[in-house]
Amino acid sequence: MPKRRRLTMRQLRQLLRLSADGISVRDIATMLGIARSTVQDNIERATAAGLSWPLPAELTDDVLEHRLFSRQGVKQGIRRRAEPDWGALAVELKKPGVTLSILWEEYRAVHPDGYAYSRFCDLFRGFERRLTPTMRQHHVAGDKVFVDYSGKKLPIVDRKTGEIREAEIFLGVLGASSYTFSEATWSQTLPDWIGSHVRMFRFFGGVPRLIVPDNLKSGVNRSSFYDPEINRTFGMMASHYGVGVLPARPKRPKDKAKVESGVRFAQSCILGRLRNQTFFSLDEANAAIREAVERINTHVMRRLGQCRRDLFETMERPALAVLPAEEYEFAEWRLARVSTDYHVEFERYFYSVPHSLIREQVDVRATSRTIEIFFKGKRVAAHQRRYGGARFGTDPDHMPSSHRRYAEWSPERFRRWARSIGPQTEGLIIAILASRPHPEQGFRTCLGVLKLYQVIDTAQAEAVSARALEIGGLNCKSIGALIKSYKASRHTAEPAAVGEHANLRGPGYFH
Template identity: 75%
Template sequence: MPTKRKLTMRELRQMLRLAYGGVSAREIGRVLGIARSTVQENLGRAAQAGLTWPLPAELTDDALAGRLFARSGAKSGQRRRVEPNWSELIVELKKPGVTMAILWEEYRTIHPQGYGYSRFCDLLRGFQRRLSPTMRQEHVAGDKVFVDYSGKKLGIVDARTGIIREAEIFVGVLGASNFTFAEASWTQGLPDWIGSHVRMFRFFDGVPRLIVPDNLKAGVNKASFYDPELNRSYGMMASHYGVGVLPARPRKPRDKAKVENGVRFAQSAILGRLRNQTFFSLAEANAAIRGAVDRINDHVIRRLGVTRRHLFETVERPALAALPEDYEFAEWRLARAGVDYHVEYDGYFYSVPHGLIREQVDLRATSRTIEVFHRGQRVAAHQRRYGGRRHGTNPDHMPSSHRRYADWSPERLRRWAATVGPSTEGLVIAILANRPHPEHGFRTCLGVLRLFRDLRPSQAEAVSARALEIGAFAYRAVAAIAVRQAAAAARTTTEPAAIIEHSNLRGPGYFH
């Protein structure tokens, strides 16, 4: 049995015109290329719907299909049961604890003759599929924020030199409401990366449950499908806010579709609108970016009929955790206490209790303080140094009266130097005497003595004598003297002798 061909609305209109013009059903079928029974069936539908020719001018194809096929269960046309406002249900579904079953029960309470549960779910999912890719993902309010840098940069002009420096664009998008934050920073380095997170949470006035970053090196040391390794400083920031970090999986673009779509939108709404403006400072650029971000958040989402800001205020903000005090950026490093019971950071030395000599410690550096931790306990704290003396020493960390401690003492260093020669011993004594505390010179003395291991005693003594002569008591200065003297010795040994011994040469006696 041949399958019935589905008629277009144009063919149905022609069928009605011909029928009311006196043309038979058989002739109409021949003209349209369909069976006479199909013509009779559709003319019967038109009669039941009260349709005559000519049709009203305002009757659209959708309205015509609805009147002809309302009772047939055809896919096109009006549905027979009362439908809810699907966009409102999508918003409700983002709230914590709300499920399709709850929404269906509330719908049936208002409309007892409404759709059954399975049909209700099918229609709601169908509406979700018609939304944008990022809106289709089911994100619970307060659950995730997606963060990344835009691939495009914003040029900022130095007013003095006219040189253009490009700034990075950081973008964060909340999962449920699409509420967007963006700002410019000079780099993608760790301080700027963490600083942008701090300002983003302040902008949201709350903290979601998870951060979903791309596998940026500033935040993720090692990308992994199952167990990504976070940068420790980034992890401490997350711990301060009580938020988890779930990096997007490598080569899984759907994991970060939300932020990538937000980044594209931000590029057009921010960079596109600001392309003809000239900025002379980062603050000036960020002021303009804030205005562009407000336009993004106040833009009406076409399918939902509400703005991102409305979704944020009504759905997302109540689900965010409370915002603690702003996190102060701190860099964490592994360090090892030297024989002088000091650890080094950025060219300066900070003391630890002398019992930790050669122990590995954790060093936490902020713009104001240097803290040292050993096995999870803080053992030292110093004000960070940017100038002046290179050593910061807490007297409580020193051995009592500089007595011998551990394996090292000034006397042991002097005895070691004496085995090389008196000049070397004098250099060690001078280095120790030139420091506020003898222990501050231990590193220098050890470096010098280990440098002399590769030299003959006569060479080491010559280097020490020259260092004492010019007052060079730093390791680099002593090493430079050793290099210069080695180069001078090499030049001397490679110069040819003035007289070459040879059997054919006449001696001085020949001329007497």
């Protein structure tokens, strides 16, 4: 039999007015469009409650409804059939594969004369409505962790200067057990964001199936209802742990109601309790936060009769995936274009790649220790990261053969080459290198001089070198002129002076 719909208080007042005017039950039912039995029932209720028309002016709709329909004298909350522990059933329902049908079958196995399935479901839904909104959400164990930053910050005082710096509060809440992790970091930037996730997974001792973040830039490059774009570094971290990323929909706080509730609870249990303490370092703050989080996780939830830690240990931990053998090392990813000198730039330092990739776009993966460069998903170069010293990190194997020969030049190599010709030539090479601000700037001159000497014999080369040292001719042009002059004289091993000519006066003119 369908449940009788209760009249509105406006209809009840009109019904009582018509009845007081002597209108019959049949006519009242026709005028109000309701059943005669409904009219008779409400007139009897008004008589039993001592109400008659006109009603007192101070009688509000709420008071009228209470007078007519409250079950006075009937003891509430006592049911004739045995009931299960609804809190325990709410916990069991979060376990993978558990349904209300299975729980009802187990209940009837213990209480054969218990409630039928439909009534069992009604009573359970009634219990759920008395829980907090986040508890009412159905989260399967090991399925999701909700992460966010608290809007409130924790002040930390510099012990030397007295300057106050505010730290961010990161929070992670597991969906099924509400087991909570929290810590303070200096910022919401990518390194702190990734580091907090690594430490959160370590705290849980496992990995859920999904991370549900808000749409902050460290996690999501572009928020979208249909196709959100995940930050690549955040995505690589998630891939390392084998966890998916499902950002909350923009402007949909109910998608992450679990963490929103956790944020409010954390703000009262963490910031509220620590408001009178002064912290002088991030480590001090995090030590106090760990104690507050311990209090949160061991607090017994009134409706369920269990604490978050008990729920986590019995229900959530077994459902989490195993942590990888090594923790994720933070790595920043960037796109770069290979320059014409076959180097890419990262933080004002340059790292080489194979010269065949000139002008190609590559991916740079930077950790605190290494720089790795990828082209079409394949690693093509790896370097130790530079924070000082030479700005160029060049692998000889990346150079064209001609460049590689040049890179192998050194002052010692040129001195050995010159020494093989003679002491005068070695002295000339030493003088050329010493005349430059940096020895490398003299490499090309040394190479040019030694190539010029390849067309003359050793004695001639030694004579030219001695003369060049005497007159200070420390460049290829002077050496070339001396060689040309030596070839022209032919009568003496002593080459003619640079620039000898019939029209020149010479030093004797001035004596």
